[in-house]
Amino acid sequence: MNADMFAGNKGVCGAPLKACEATVTIIFLTSTTPADPRENVSPNFMNKISMWIIVIPIVVGVFILLAIVAFVIINQCKKPLPDPKLKAIKVEDRASAASSNETKPAEAASKLTFVSDDDGDKFDLQDLLNGSAEILGSGCFGSSYRTSLPDGTAMVVKRYKQMNSVGKEDFQEHMRRIGRLRHNNVLTLVAYYYRKDEKLFVCDFVHNCSLAVHLHAHQTLGQPGLDWPTRLKIVKGVAKGLAYLHKELPSLIAPHSHLKSSNVLLNESFEPLLTDYALIPVINAESAHELMVAYKSPEYVQHGRVTKKTDVWSLGVLILEIMTGKFPSNFFLKGKGNDEEDIVTWVKSKLGDDDRETLLTNLEVFDREMGAIGVGDGKTMKQLLKIGLSCCEDDVQKRIDLKDAVGRIEGLKLRNMSNDGEFFSAIASDCEEDIKW
Structure with missing residues (x-):
C-alpha cells in the first residue's frame, strides 16, 4: 500500500504516511474521602463575610474620629471666647507692625x-x-x-x-x-x-455697677432701691471728686465735662467713683459738641460757650436725678429748650417757693424707693433739692459756684436715726408742723 491510497484523509497518520504526534491522556480520579465542609459553603456567603471584615474596622474608626472631633468642639465651646x-x-x-517701615x-x-x-x-x-x-x-x-x-x-x-x-x-x-x-x-x-x-x-x-443702674434698672437686677443715707453719701462723694478735678486740672474750663449717672461707678461700699472725666482735650471737637454733657448746658445751648460753672450745672442735674429717681433724658439726649418738661422745671413746680407747702406735694418729688424717712431727714432732703436747683440756674451769673455747692452739701447731716439704724416714718407724722418743709 502506498501513500497515495490514503490521500484526502487528514487525520490518518503512520507508515507509509508521516509519523503521528505524541498525545497525553489526563485521567481525573474521584476521591472517596469526605470533602471539607468549607468547600460546600456558598461563594456569596464568603464574600459577605470578607466584606464585613473590611467594613467594620472602617466604621469603628470613623466613629472614633467623629467622637474626637466632637469632644474638641464641645470643649472649645465651653471656653469663653x-x-x-x-x-x-x-x-x-x-x-500694622508688618507693614511699618520702622525697625x-x-x-x-x-x-x-x-x-x-x-x-x-x-x-x-x-x-x-x-x-x-x-x-x-x-x-x-x-x-x-x-x-x-x-x-x-x-x-x-x-x-x-x-x-x-x-x-x-x-x-x-x-x-x-x-x-x-x-x-x-x-x-x-x-x-x-x-x-x-x-x-x-x-x-x-468696679464691681457694683454704675449709679444709673442702681437708680433706673435695679429692679431688673433684683436689687432694692438706694435708700436715703446711701444717696446722700453718693452726692457727697461726687461733690468731693468733682472739686478735686477742678483743683488738679485748673487749665481745663470744665475739668469733668461729662458728668452723668452712668459715669459714676459705685464700689462695694457704695462709694462713688467718677469716670470719663477730662476728655475734652483729646476728643474730636465735632463728637464732643454732639455728645458730651457739657455741651447740653444752658450756656452752650443759648450762647455757644462752656464755662467754669458748666460742671456745676451737671452736678445739679445729677442731684435732682438722685433725689427724684427720674432720668433727665431731655437734657442729655436733646439738650435744653425742647417741648418736654425738663427735670429742673418739674422739681420747681412740685417744690414751690413756699416753705410751708403741704407734705403731699413735697413727697411727690422724692423717689419712693428711698423708703421711710424721719421729720429731720425730710428737711435735709429738701435742702439738698434746693442745692441742686441752685446748681441748675440757667443764668451762669446766678448759678452757685462749685466751692459753695460742695460746702453746703458737706454740711448736710443725717437725722432722726434710731439706735437700730431704722428711720422713722414721715407719713406717721404728717400732722406735725415741723414736717411742713
Whole structure:
C-alpha cells in the first residue's frame, strides 16, 4: 500500500504516511474521602463575610474620629471666647507692625503705656486680649469690656475711636496729667494704648455697677432701691471728686465735662467713683459738641460757650436725678429748650417757693424707693433739692459756684436715726408742723 491510497484523509497518520504526534491522556480520579465542609459553603456567603471584615474596622474608626472631633468642639465651646472687637485689635496690630517701615520689633506696636510708676509693667496688651472679654456696654464714644489678666484680676478696657484728631505728643502729655490724679472718688487710669485711629484706656474693674443702674434698672437686677443715707453719701462723694478735678486740672474750663449717672461707678461700699472725666482735650471737637454733657448746658445751648460753672450745672442735674429717681433724658439726649418738661422745671413746680407747702406735694418729688424717712431727714432732703436747683440756674451769673455747692452739701447731716439704724416714718407724722418743709 502506498501513500497515495490514503490521500484526502487528514487525520490518518503512520507508515507509509508521516509519523503521528505524541498525545497525553489526563485521567481525573474521584476521591472517596469526605470533602471539607468549607468547600460546600456558598461563594456569596464568603464574600459577605470578607466584606464585613473590611467594613467594620472602617466604621469603628470613623466613629472614633467623629467622637474626637466632637469632644474638641464641645470643649472649645465651653471656653469663653474673646470679644471679636478686642481680637480685631490684635490682628490689626500685627498687620500694622508688618507693614511699618520702622525697625522696632512688632511687639513695640502693641505695648501698653502705664501712666504711673506705681503700677509698673504688671501686664501687657496681649494679656488683656487673650483673656475672655465681656462687653459691659456701649456709650457715646465707644465700648467698654471686662477682661481678666492671667492672675484672675478683672480689668476694664475702654475703646475710643473719636480721638484721632489729637497729635501723639499732646495725647501722651494729657494722659500723663490724668495719670497723676489720685482721689477716693475718682477712678484712676492704669494704662493706655495709642494708635492713630483708636485709643484704649485701661482701668480697674468696679464691681457694683454704675449709679444709673442702681437708680433706673435695679429692679431688673433684683436689687432694692438706694435708700436715703446711701444717696446722700453718693452726692457727697461726687461733690468731693468733682472739686478735686477742678483743683488738679485748673487749665481745663470744665475739668469733668461729662458728668452723668452712668459715669459714676459705685464700689462695694457704695462709694462713688467718677469716670470719663477730662476728655475734652483729646476728643474730636465735632463728637464732643454732639455728645458730651457739657455741651447740653444752658450756656452752650443759648450762647455757644462752656464755662467754669458748666460742671456745676451737671452736678445739679445729677442731684435732682438722685433725689427724684427720674432720668433727665431731655437734657442729655436733646439738650435744653425742647417741648418736654425738663427735670429742673418739674422739681420747681412740685417744690414751690413756699416753705410751708403741704407734705403731699413735697413727697411727690422724692423717689419712693428711698423708703421711710424721719421729720429731720425730710428737711435735709429738701435742702439738698434746693442745692441742686441752685446748681441748675440757667443764668451762669446766678448759678452757685462749685466751692459753695460742695460746702453746703458737706454740711448736710443725717437725722432722726434710731439706735437700730431704722428711720422713722414721715407719713406717721404728717400732722406735725415741723414736717411742713
